[in-house]
Amino acid sequence: MYRYDEFDTQFVKSRTAQFREQVVRRLDGRLTEDQFRPLRLMNGLYLQLHAYMLRVAVPYGTLSSDQLRQLAHIGEKYDRGYGHVTTRQNIQFNWPELVDVPNILDDLAAVEMHAIQTSGNCIRNVTSDPWAGAAKDEVEDPRPTCELLRQWSSLHPEFTFLPRKFKIAVTASENDRAAIRAHDIGIKIVRNEAGEVGYHIYVGGGLGRTPIIAESLNEFVSREDLLPYLEAIMRVYNRYGRRDNKYKARIKILVQETGIKQFTQDVDAEYAAMTPADVAVGPEELKRIAAYFAAPKFETLSDKDEAFDKAVILDPALSRWTQNNLGQHRKAGYTIVNISLKPTDGAPGDITSEQMRAVADLADKYSFSELRFTHEQNVVLPHVKRADALAIYKALQDAGLADANIGKVTDIICCPGMDYCALATARSIPISQAIAQRFADPERQHIIGEMKIKISGCINACGHHHVGHIGILGLEKAGVEFYQLTLGGDATETAVVGDRTGKGLSQTELIDGIERIVEFYIETREGQERFLDTYRRVGIAPFKEVLYADH
Amino acid sequence: MPIINSKAIASAQGDTPPTMEDFLAGNEGDSVLLPPDANLEALAPRLSGLRSIDVEFPAFTDGRGFSIAKQLRRMGFEGALTAAGPLIPDQYVYALQCGFDQVKIDAETFERFGADDFTAALDAFSLTYQRGYIHAAGPSVNVFEARAAARSKK
Amino acid sequence: MSSLKHKGKGPQVMTANGLRQGPVVYMRKDYSWSTVFAEALQTEDEAIIAAMGEAAQSASEANLIVGAYFIDIDPATSEPARYRERFRMNGPSFDPGRPTHIEHAEKTGPIHLSET
Ligand code: SF4
Numbered sequence: 001m002y003r004y005d006e007f008d009t010q011f012v013k014s015r016t017a018q019f020r021e022q023v024v025r026r027l028d029g030r031l032t033e034d035q036f037r038p039l040r041l042m043n044g045l046y047l048q049l050h051a052y053m054l055r056v057a058v059p060y061g062t063l064s065s066d067q068l069r070q071l072a073h074i075g076e077k078y079d080r081g082y083g084h085v086t087t088r089q090n091i092q093f094n095w096p097e098l099v100d101v102p103n104i105l106d107d108l109a110a111v112e113m114h115a116i117q118t119s120g121n122c123i124r125n126v127t128s129d130p131w132a133g134a135a136k137d138e139v140e141d142p143r144p145t146c147e148l149l150r151q152w153s154s155l156h157p158e159f160t161f162l163p164r165k166f167k168i169a170v171t172a173s174e175n176d177r178a179a180i181r182a183h184d185i186g187i188k189i190v191r192n193e194a195g196e197v198g199y200h201i202y203v204g205g206g207l208g209r210t211p212i213i214a215e216s217l218n219e220f221v222s223r224e225d226l227l228p229y230l231e232a233i234m235r236v237y238n239r240y241g242r243r244d245n246k247y248k249a250r251i252k253i254l255v256q257e258t259g260i261k262q263f264t265q266d267v268d269a270e271y272a273a274m275t276p277a278d279v280a281v282g283p284e285e286l287k288r289i290a291a292y293f294a295a296p297k298f299e300t301l302s303d304k305d306e307a308f309d310k311a312v313i314l315d316p317a318l319s320r321w322t323q324n325n326l327g328q329h330r331k332a333g334y335t336i337v338n339i340s341l342k343p344t345d346g347a348p349g350d351i352t353s354e355q356m357r358a359v360a361d362l363a364d365k366y367s368f369s370e371l372r373f374t375h376e377q378n379v380v381l382p383h384v385k386r387a388d389a390l391a392i393y394k395a396l397q398d399a400g401l402a403d404a405n406i407g408k409v410t411d412i413i414c415c416p417g418m419d420y421c422a423l424a425t426a427r428s429i430p431i432s433q434a435i436a437q438r439f440a441d442p443e444r445q446h447i448i449g450e451m452k453i454k455i456s457g458c459i460n461a462c463g464h465h466h467v468g469h470i471g472i473l474g475l476e477k478a479g480v481e482f483y484q485l486t487l488g489g490d491a492t493e494t495a496v497v498g499d500r501t502g503k504g505l506s507q508t509e510l511i512d513g514i515e516r517i518v519e520f521y522i523e524t525r526e527g528q529e530r531f532l533d534t535y536r537r538v539g540i541a542p543f544k545e546v547l548y549a550d551h
Numbered sequence: 552m553p554i555i556n557s558k559a560i561a562s563a564q565g566d567t568p569p570t571m572e573d574f575l576a577g578n579e580g581d582s583v584l585l586p587p588d589a590n591l592e593a594l595a596p597r598l599s600g601l602r603s604i605d606v607e608f609p610a611f612t613d614g615r616g617f618s619i620a621k622q623l624r625r626m627g628f629e630g631a632l633t634a635a636g637p638l639i640p641d642q643y644v645y646a647l648q649c650g651f652d653q654v655k656i657d658a659e660t661f662e663r664f665g666a667d668d669f670t671a672a673l674d675a676f677s678l679t680y681q682r683g684y685i686h687a688a689g690p691s692v693n694v695f696e697a698r699a700a701a702r703s704k705k
Numbered sequence: 706m707s708s709l710k711h712k713g714k715g716p717q718v719m720t721a722n723g724l725r726q727g728p729v730v731y732m733r734k735d736y737s738w739s740t741v742f743a744e745a746l747q748t749e750d751e752a753i754i755a756a757m758g759e760a761a762q763s764a765s766e767a768n769l770i771v772g773a774y775f776i777d778i779d780p781a782t783s784e785p786a787r788y789r790e791r792f793r794m795n796g797p798s799f800d801p802g803r804p805t806h807i808e809h810a811e812k813t814g815p816i817h818l819s820e821t
Contacts, residue, residue: 007694011678018641018675027725029768030664035639038612047772049793052727097726121612151680151694157648158621158684161614238618239588273625278683281695284702347799418789419797429799479788 001062001370002147002292004112011154012109015116019043020102027099042122042160044092044115045101049422054096055118056108058373060128060146060170061089063113065360065369070111072356078104083356085341085349087413087462088167089127089373090118094420116154121162123153123234127169129177130374133293134382136330139189140197142172144290145226148281152227159234163241164249166234167206179375179491181205181214182467184251185233190220198222203233203263204255207461211497212252215260217267223286228276229267236266296368296383301333305386320442321393321404329383337367337381337392338374340403340411344436347429348414349377358399362392376413378406409451409518410436413464417457417474418481424457426474426481431455434511439518448518450530452491467491469531470514471498483510487517487543488535499540501547513547520546553661554633555643555669556653568605584635587615591622598623601630605655608636617649624650640664640672647673648684709758711775715786716747719757720793721764721773729793730770736760738770742785742794747778 004012019039026036040046044055056071063071071091075083078100079093086092096104108114118125126149133141149168153159159166171178172189180186186202199221205214221229233251240258242248255263312319327336339359342348351359363371363381366388372380384392396402405411412435415421417428432455439445454468458475465471471486482504489498505513518531520543525534535543568574568582571589574597581602585594587609604623606616616634623632634646635655643654672689678697679690711717719732723740730738731745736757739745748754754775761773777786785791792798 005698007678007697011676011680011694014676014678021671021675022641025668027768029766030668032663033765033771035611035663039639039641047722047727049789050727050729050796051722095727099725154680155676156681156684157645157679158617158681159614160645161612161617161642235618235621239615243613243615273622281682282699285695285698288698288702418792419799424789427798429797433799476788479786481788 001064012114015114016105016109019105023102038120041120042117044118048420051095052098053092053094054101054104054115055090055092056113056115057118057125058090059150060126060143061130061373062143063371065363067111067113068356068360068371070107072353074104074107075353082350082352085351085373085377087375087377087464088125089375090125121164122160123166126150127178127375129171129173130372130380131177131327131336134329134336135173136328137175138172139191140172141293142170142189143293146170147289159238162238163243174493176493181495182207182491186214192220199226204252206250206252207464207466209247209459211466213495213497217264224280225276227281228274228279229271231279232267232271235270298331303332308386308390311390318393324404324408325406333386335384335386335389337384338406339379339396339401340405341378342405342411343403344440348412348432355399355401362395366392405445407450408445409439409448409453410445413454415456415463421457423460425476426457428455428457428463428474431472438511438515464491466497475504482506487540490532501544516546516549517543552655552657554653554655587613595626598626598628603631605633605635608634608638611637611639611642617645620650640668643669644672644689647686647689709761709773711754713775713777715780716749716778717754717775718745718747718778719761719773720776721770724768724771732757
């Protein structure tokens, strides 16, 4: 993975020193809260419902075991012994004190981490495929591109006070595990007919109040042209994106209001007016960055492992874990271990400092010291020998991390909601817990198959509910929480915004209704159909009927 | 209004330049105040006759002016470029990096920070990752270019 | 910050967050601040409410607290009328063995609302 050189180190040092200074100025009153807010937000520091919250950037979700150990340390020393993995592959701490934050940033800098641009109206931490570098289906490892974008977007003098936040995601696979079309800019690494690798650029996606799936802007941008082309998009957005209404300020609204055709012309005109070579970064530098992501020294192995296969047959729990939590690695004899942060009784995405250390140890022992956070709020050990999977499973059991529910009905994406978030309209964690308990039986989960439930505690849609197979949005009326359902959403390469079912439901009605929807799907499905397939075949009407059956 | 540039702190400058509308309506004048949504194409034919341009920042959270500066410089404007609005010290550096020569801020903002905060902000960073945004008084080194230079030395 | 006026109905409580440490705080009847809702001054007296607004204003200017505002109290329960404020008062509903505000404060020492 990427390591800082002297410049990166100095840059982050300058940044932490600057923020320390800003905190001093805030505490002695030279900065008012109104002036401090955007500055602290650009360092990931929020003032939430109960306390400050610090969001730490995990660039494109990749981190080392040492970095995870440092996060464990920060959780213990400055917080309450845990962190929360977010839907943008970052980690946030719910209870830091303002006076400690400069020290936390120093601790982060010591392991080449920071909290730059995890909030604010700037280019946010770039997200990517959590299986990058390990996936069988990728054109190339997307992370060198992500790292280039991380550097290019860091404290961009021109694009740090945009109309609204700006999210970029990169994938290099046909199977989109990074939800790129739900982003302001989605980048798909592709190979053209001449065999050159370049970028298919999508623009104007986003969830929130007006969910929109990104449209194709340019089918092939060459490697050298990526930064100039992105700069052109950003400049058009910075100049013409709406600033009169917060809810219309994302680039998706600009693209909708201008029309993709005109918007493309505007970007092309801006691009034509610049000198791309003055913006681009040369091939030598791209090579330098890419070298950090060279594949680890894999052994030549066979995919057959009799001892493991036998153990799987004997232990149904292990068999389920193998089936659900292991992903296909590009090297024979290796596998991708997905660690679920979705226990039946916890908050989705929470991980204690102790668990962080346990996972870091596993990464050291079995996965070249490398880890990933996923946008589905889980953890990945990307490069594991199949032969080691059994030992890992046992260690995960000891750490309380052996839930075998990846991709299943209880692998729920869930934002913090009213329990922590100042913007929330309703709670989301208790809903996810109630669903997890209702469907706790692993056999039942297996029968249901692939199912993506996503929950947001308000219209901001951090829980991506619009693109959940079942999406849940928490709202409030006269002091009572209620929940609105969407069905048939999809965040992958076949992205689509789900359909609203209608009238909101109380928590009890919701959980019962979801159960009826799931039962109806099982009765109605044909052959190997997933929930999404059945939904697409029969449409919303019959699902609505069973959902509101008791009304 | 106090003006701050990388050389010295000048004090109040007399007149506010004419608005873009007024400027375009007349055919004289060598200074103009651009609104944040200025149509630069309309200004282009008159650009060579301009000695100074002020770009209005209605709020410090409104970053349109940074792009306007970038575009004006690209269009060949070489006169004095001023960011006019309640910019805070950290943005003063960004303004210089985008092509402004100075910022003109309101008295209240200026008083709250003081000249020292503005000049100190210049020292916060010596590096920038974006090509085309170095400034002698602030981030004077581009990281990518510095790496390339180090490579060619080897 | 503009002057702090309440727009609500019924008894009022003044709330904010501590600037240095961030906790939810409520104004006591001597205009000092507490992390415990039960210690909050509840009043409908307009003169006192005005004085609370001024006290909060000066506490903001003295960089002790941040984001002060009045909340409505339900006279029937003497608790915050708004649902969001009840959450701020009670802390997260999901709290698996984690310290509450108060336990945490005991562990880390008193909340500092002063300059030191
Ligand atoms: S969706 Fe709403 S409640 Fe949930 S984290 Fe985002 S802003 Fe907060």
